[in-house]
Amino acid sequence: MTATTTMSSGKVRWPLPTGLGIAASCAFIFVVAPLIVVAGAALNAEAMFFPPRQLTLHWMIAALTEGSFVNGALISFVVAAVAATVSTLFALPVALQLRKAPPAVARILTLSFMGPLLVPSVIFALALYSVMMYAFGVTNLFILMIGHVIITMPYPVRTITAVTEHLDPALEDAASSVGASPWRTFVSVTLPLIKPGVIAGFLFAFITSWNDFSISVFLTPRELQPLPIKIYEYLLFQYRPIIAAVSTWSVIGSAIIVLIIDRLVGLNVFTGRRA
């Protein structure tokens, strides 16, 4: 559409798409700038600068051998994997029931499971933290995972609900009419149909947990800090290229995961566009 207009109307129309192009390029640079800067800063020999002055891979290697950061990344990964799995499993029956439930019940369910989206996560973290401190006097990784399940659950509930809305109930009815048990119907009919929503929900939950800062800062036990908290504490007190190198590895990891998602299910899961 854009191309045809510009072509047919000649030179007069050129400034318009170019203007959009320039604006979009600026916006794009703004979005990716921090990632590029972090990578550049990691290649500095001495202090941190961008662009780097003397190039070295020394810090990139050092970051991989520094145990505390590797541990932090592992903890983040385990917490995110557990939280995303649990919240997706919890979201499944909720989203499926939402479709069949009477409006009043559906409203209560929506409010209950979307509620965490309305409350700022720092405030929920404060609430969970004060209850847990009162009840147990300590926090541990288990409590951190509970917090992450709560804040990540709205995403799979929403993505699965979005898919079930387009689900033809006749398909499930057909399965049960030929004698399939509810469980069998679910596994061989419903689940394959809602798979895109389930995968998208899991991924959103995983990324939300992996990125979370405010829940973790309250509920992290001293000795088991996830990566973001480690980097945060480091940044508060010192600036060394190693922290840029650690961050760069994290960016590379994210990029690889996004690439895999693109190959497996396509990036449409993020833009909400049905292919």
Added chain:
Amino acid sequence: MSLTLSSPQTDDRGGLRERCAAWATRAPLFVPFLFVVLFFFVPMAWLVATSMSTHEVGSPPVFTGTLEHYARFWTDPFYLETALWTTVKLSVVSTALALIIGYVLAYYIAELPPDRRGFLTSMVVVSLSVNIVIRIFGLNVLLMSGGLVDSALTFLGMPRVRIMYTELGVLIGLVQIAVPYVVLPLIGVIAAIDPALKEAAASVGANKYRTFWAVTFPLSLPGVVAGTLIAFTLNAAAFAIPALMGGGRVRMMGMMAYEQATVQGNFPFAAAVGISLTILSIVITAIYLFAINRTFRTARKAA
């Protein structure tokens, strides 16, 4: 009903079996429901109770139903100006800026042929999936005095502007974090708009701007609402960004609640700040949705 009258016995058994089946399908629902009640609603209720408790240094809060902490927050000009006003101003402005920047990028990506959207979209997704602390760190290196932006401004002969540890720095941070959340839902919504509608507008003589404001933008409103709501909720509760980019000078309510709880140990006041922030954020969201709904409806009526 008629079945009940004709053969009550068989129906009773059938009803029982049906009820059992209904319970069996609903049972998986109880676990998540219990979980949410236990770990979300109970803590939130607890927080409300804490905010109405008396605080004494060195002892746990005692519930007395007092509203002194709310009164302290909502009447002290210091808190109103430094925390409340800063939070509202920064979160609203940053959401608006993120919408403008995000819309331009999303529009550009959506107008590309589908096979060429991949790279830009995936970079936005990568940016979204990189931890907020790392992105702020990148911005820090870029914006610090002697950094690239600073040097560029000096080179261009512009006056030196302090960005880091000012409100401007926090604002840039908030916008940077929010943009991907706005871009992604918009790409799908804009790309889904039927090109025939735009062609129709053009065929009756509308120029590009008119076509955009009369066709594309109204049709992309669901995406705008989805993106800005996430951006606003995140930014209103921002905590890492003011902490790392504000250098303790820019105080937002989320950060203040954290400090009051962990540094000062004043849980009741922290809770009161937190509940106030929650209510504030919900109220602003409600007003926003109401306004959008109204404009949208009047626009539709006028059309």
